[in-house]
Amino acid sequence: MRIPCPICGPRDSREFTYRGAALDRPAPDAGADAWEDYVHLRDNPAGPTLDLWYHHAGCASWLKVSRNTVTHEITGAVLAGAEDKA
Amino acid sequence: MRIEGKGRIDRSTWYGFTFDGVHYEGHPGDTVASALLAHDVRMVGRSFKYHRPRGILTAGSAEPNALVTVGSGAHASPNERATMVELTPGLQVTSQNRWPSLGFDVLSVNDLAAPFFGAGFYYKTFMWPKAFWEKVYEPAIRRAAGLGALSGVTDPEECEKGFRFCDVLVIGAGPAGLMAAKLAAEAGADVILADEGTEPGGQLTAEVEEIDGMAAHEWAAKLWAELGAMPNVRLMLRTTVTGAYDQGTYGALERLRGHATGHGPRECFWRIAAKRAVLAAGSLERPVAFRDNDRPGIMTAGAVRAYLNRWGVSPGRNVTVFANNDDAHRTARDLVMAGVKVNAVLDARHDAPKSDDFAVIRGAQVCGSHGRKGLDGITYRTASGETTIMTDCLAVSGGWNPTVHLTCHMGGRPVWRDDILAFVPKPGAIPGMVTAGACNGAFSTAACLAEGVAAAKQAVEDLGLTAPDVTLPEAGTEAGGIFPLWAVPGKGRAWLDFQNDVTVKDVKQAATENYQSVEHMKRYTTQGMATDQGKMSSVAALAILADATGRGIPETGTTTFRPPFSPISIGALGAGSKGSGFAPQRYTTSHAATVARNAPMIEAGLWYRPSYFPQAGETTWRQSCDREVGYVRNAVGISDVTTLGKIDIQGPDAAELLDIVYTGLFSTLKVGKVRYGLMLREDGFVMDDGTTARLGENHYVMTTTTAAAGQVMAHLDFVTQVLRPDLDVSVISVTEQWAQFAVAGPKSRPLLEDLLETTLTAEDWPFMSCGPVTVGGVTGRLFRISFSGEQGWEIAVPARYGASLFDALVARAEAMGGGLYGMEALNVLRIEKGFLTHAELHGRTTAFDLGMGRMISAKKDCIGKVMAAREGLVDPGRAQLVGLKPVGEVQQLVSGAHLFREGAKIEPENDQGYVTSVCYSPTLGHSIGLAFLERGPRRYGEKIRMIDRTKGLETLCEVVNPVFFDPEGARARD
Numbered sequence A: 001m002r003i004p005c006p007i008c009g010p011r012d013s014r015e016f017t018y019r020g021a022a023l024d025r026p027a028p029d030a031g032a033d034a035w036e037d038y039v040h041l042r043d044n045p046a047g048p049t050l051d052l053w054y055h056h057a058g059c060a061s062w063l064k065v066s067r068n069t070v071t072h073e074i075t076g077a078v079l080a081g082a083e084d085k086a
Numbered sequence B: 001m002r003i004e005g006k007g008r009i010d011r012s013t014w015y016g017f018t019f020d021g022v023h024y025e026g027h028p029g030d031t032v033a034s035a036l037l038a039h040d041v042r043m044v045g046r047s048f049k050y051h052r053p054r055g056i057l058t059a060g061s062a063e064p065n066a067l068v069t070v071g072s073g074a075h076a077s078p079n080e081r082a083t084m085v086e087l088t089p090g091l092q093v094t095s096q097n098r099w100p101s102l103g104f105d106v107l108s109v110n111d112l113a114a115p116f117f118g119a120g121f122y123y124k125t126f127m128w129p130k131a132f133w134e135k136v137y138e139p140a141i142r143r144a145a146g147l148g149a150l151s152g153v154t155d156p157e158e159c160e161k162g163f164r165f166c167d168v169l170v171i172g173a174g175p176a177g178l179m180a181a182k183l184a185a186e187a188g189a190d191v192i193l194a195d196e197g198t199e200p201g202g203q204l205t206a207e208v209e210e211i212d213g214m215a216a217h218e219w220a221a222k223l224w225a226e227l228g229a230m231p232n233v234r235l236m237l238r239t240t241v242t243g244a245y246d247q248g249t250y251g252a253l254e255r256l257r258g259h260a261t262g263h264g265p266r267e268c269f270w271r272i273a274a275k276r277a278v279l280a281a282g283s284l285e286r287p288v289a290f291r292d293n294d295r296p297g298i299m300t301a302g303a304v305r306a307y308l309n310r311w312g313v314s315p316g317r318n319v320t321v322f323a324n325n326d327d328a329h330r331t332a333r334d335l336v337m338a339g340v341k342v343n344a345v346l347d348a349r350h351d352a353p354k355s356d357d358f359a360v361i362r363g364a365q366v367c368g369s370h371g372r373k374g375l376d377g378i379t380y381r382t383a384s385g386e387t388t389i390m391t392d393c394l395a396v397s398g399g400w401n402p403t404v405h406l407t408c409h410m411g412g413r414p415v416w417r418d419d420i421l422a423f424v425p426k427p428g429a430i431p432g433m434v435t436a437g438a439c440n441g442a443f444s445t446a447a448c449l450a451e452g453v454a455a456a457k458q459a460v461e462d463l464g465l466t467a468p469d470v471t472l473p474e475a476g477t478e479a480g481g482i483f484p485l486w487a488v489p490g491k492g493r494a495w496l497d498f499q500n501d502v503t504v505k506d507v508k509q510a511a512t513e514n515y516q517s518v519e520h521m522k523r524y525t526t527q528g529m530a531t532d533q534g535k536m537s538s539v540a541a542l543a544i545l546a547d548a549t550g551r552g553i554p555e556t557g558t559t560t561f562r563p564p565f566s567p568i569s570i571g572a573l574g575a576g577s578k579g580s581g582f583a584p585q586r587y588t589t590s591h592a593a594t595v596a597r598n599a600p601m602i603e604a605g606l607w608y609r610p611s612y613f614p615q616a617g618e619t620t621w622r623q624s625c626d627r628e629v630g631y632v633r634n635a636v637g638i639s640d641v642t643t644l645g646k647i648d649i650q651g652p653d654a655a656e657l658l659d660i661v662y663t664g665l666f667s668t669l670k671v672g673k674v675r676y677g678l679m680l681r682e683d684g685f686v687m688d689d690g691t692t693a694r695l696g697e698n699h700y701v702m703t704t705t706t707a708a709a710g711q712v713m714a715h716l717d718f719v720t721q722v723l724r725p726d727l728d729v730s731v732i733s734v735t736e737q738w739a740q741f742a743v744a745g746p747k748s749r750p751l752l753e754d755l756l757e758t759t760l761t762a763e764d765w766p767f768m769s770c771g772p773v774t775v776g777g778v779t780g781r782l783f784r785i786s787f788s789g790e791q792g793w794e795i796a797v798p799a800r801y802g803a804s805l806f807d808a809l810v811a812r813a814e815a816m817g818g819g820l821y822g823m824e825a826l827n828v829l830r831i832e833k834g835f836l837t838h839a840e841l842h843g844r845t846t847a848f849d850l851g852m853g854r855m856i857s858a859k860k861d862c863i864g865k866v867m868a869a870r871e872g873l874v875d876p877g878r879a880q881l882v883g884l885k886p887v888g889e890v891q892q893l894v895s896g897a898h899l900f901r902e903g904a905k906i907e908p909e910n911d912q913g914y915v916t917s918v919c920y921s922p923t924l925g926h927s928i929g930l931a932f933l934e935r936g937p938r939r940y941g942e943k944i945r946m947i948d949r950t951k952g953l954e955t956l957c958e959v960v961n962p963v964f965f966d967p968e969g970a971r972a973r974d
């Protein structure tokens, strides 16, 4: 499996560490349910999903990777947080 | 026997080899199978369950019978297919699954007991009494029913692994694959053409036929050479593509040196990333089941032809052909042309074609075979009755199964075609793969050539290339003429899976006992579960199952084909990862000097660190460790602490980043000061701890534990890139860039003053201060921190000066009555002070558990703060950090042991905690330990039982403050 790192190009998946779904961190006062959701509860989608991967053996970028859990297709990868920085 | 004038072996050269100790000779180009058949050796092994004599069935990689051990001693490689092992000089080949010898095998009595060993035998017989399974039945079955054995010693053979990338991967170099590669290459694609054989041509290597007026195998060789001359083509012979995976990734096993003596890797396991693939894997001939159809001398018709045409060997002197299709008639034709006697072609079809060269008996079915360890006769049945004839070789063909396996590796199911009585690939089953030729159900050479061109055209056009015009060579168009015949009815055992001894009756019995799903039948009978994965038998078995259950073959379906297509040695899969190659090794700058002092090294992550530094006269590690602890407590000790993670943090928002990741406030830390920090995971549990120094207004250097350095780095990257990309801050690991040494003990100050040629006053360098220093003209960093409880410093210099600084420190320490200390002493020193490592920060402890709840600053948010405040995580009933000291007769403490109240029954409900770290404290003169105990800090002075059931140990302890030594901390501040 290969992930197209926007910095390094397509690289073997063993260079990456999987973290999980790309979620927004709740505010400190968002309440117990919101935090429980963020830390522990995950959807299990059959189809397109957006995950965070860390290119630990490459450029050390955190990526948002679009992936299909049914076909195993990887349709894209962008730098996580890039949109906020711009 | 060898046939003069036939075959493509080098008859001018002789290679000697042994089989079961007997010397034989063969030629370059031979396989072990062809060389044995040349010597009329027919019996080469025994079957798995009944130990029935087994001969060579095929001439290729699907061989289920002729499994042998190649080589001897540590080099022995079991379960090699004799049909695939190339003959090399001096090869030692041994038969398997027999004792004491192949000819006389004690366990062949199993065969006489066969009525008791039918389908489901293991399930039915060995279920009672239950306890007997593990102790009696299973070991006995494993001893009796084994294939080849491992040598039991380390394999000295090396394998290799590799990665390749291409536009078009063509799998198989038969007529379809060769034409596909030609078109793709001429279109300008980067092409890899892989074939598992030792010469190109696929089935053409076994046939007498012409393409474009040339001998077919010569046509293949010529095209292969032309492809090899193209810069955009890589040719891989002896390479089996074993699996199809996501995103056009293919596994492939290349046999390099194989079993030849000499140097270089035996095999290479490739991972090939291909934008497109053309599968041209050919087809496998299937036998027909009839009574005693497993006798050595009974082979597939195509194999007999291959041995004759390619290796110049006839597997018999008096051959009979039994078939249900036209293709097998070629075998009779080729044998007759080569001067070998052919009894007849027994063809099950009533309209089978006649021949002028050999007798064809229409409507005939073989219903039995005769002979002891090899075939000497058969009985066949026609409308006019049964006839027995003498024959020493029966060439059988039940038709051909397209090699669809790779198309099923991602869940695709093959599709049944009634016209050719075979499964063909489901189109699009593997994204980016097109199928062509015999594996696609196209059985004539002309059709293969055309399909190869068409498949490659599709592949290159998908890639945006223009397909050139390719003229199709002239070739034969004959194919098929098949009539359904899976098993000849009649009494006796008719074999399907030769390796696992599964019969037609077993499959029918499974159906009767309601194991009607093909997957259930497979597991109940073990059909297709041997090393050949049912390549020779599965389709016939499910046809019989379909018949027995009254369903059609398409409704019955196939079992799941999974990678690998053919066996891969673990050595090849793990190439490069055995012994010291298993993981990278990280060495500190003091490594060479440390090893020179005979320090035993232990692994800390990928790093190597010294356990202790033995001295003359010391016989146990404890003596060395106690001495080293004494250095630090009484004089001065030196230790390399480079392996702790160091992260350089710079930028206007550096302070804010630290406030986010640490529980404490770091924005208030003054330049030139160091602070201890605790880092939480977002779920509120402790991730890591360490000290962080503020070197400048916008410049910090963080230290992490050795084990968590990578995790913390990824965490900081996550915070700066994902959570807070707005922060103007840069983080980078500088662990390897700085060599760092701890200098600890009451004499540490004078040592450093001498080294740095300056004074280090308590006013300028108080506890937890830091700053730049000059060491022999080099700018370094000095931190006044302590992990031992003594006055302690850590001095860092750029790594290239590390070895030199190490020598300078050690020489001074030894002159002052101190010296080096290793990990054992370091651990004792920190336990005496109640300092933490990942024995305590093991992922299930909170700041509260560690007595550090107040370190979570109320003035700000930080990672993990919200979740750490959950009710359950601050429950006073939680197990919290305490110290333990033994107070009874037994003085031993063990980490991992559990804690119980005096008088409580030893059962899980009464478990009150556990021990994490223990040592003997030479400073205090007794054992000490750190533990987590329910409501621990309120129980100082209480007696508690430490129980280790695995060691049968019980120690009565007193609960004490975890800071055993100098609880006021005066020595570190001194």
Ligand SMILES: [Zn+2]
Pocket: A005, A006, A007, A008, A009, A055, A058, A059, A060, A061
């Ligand atoms: Zn990258």
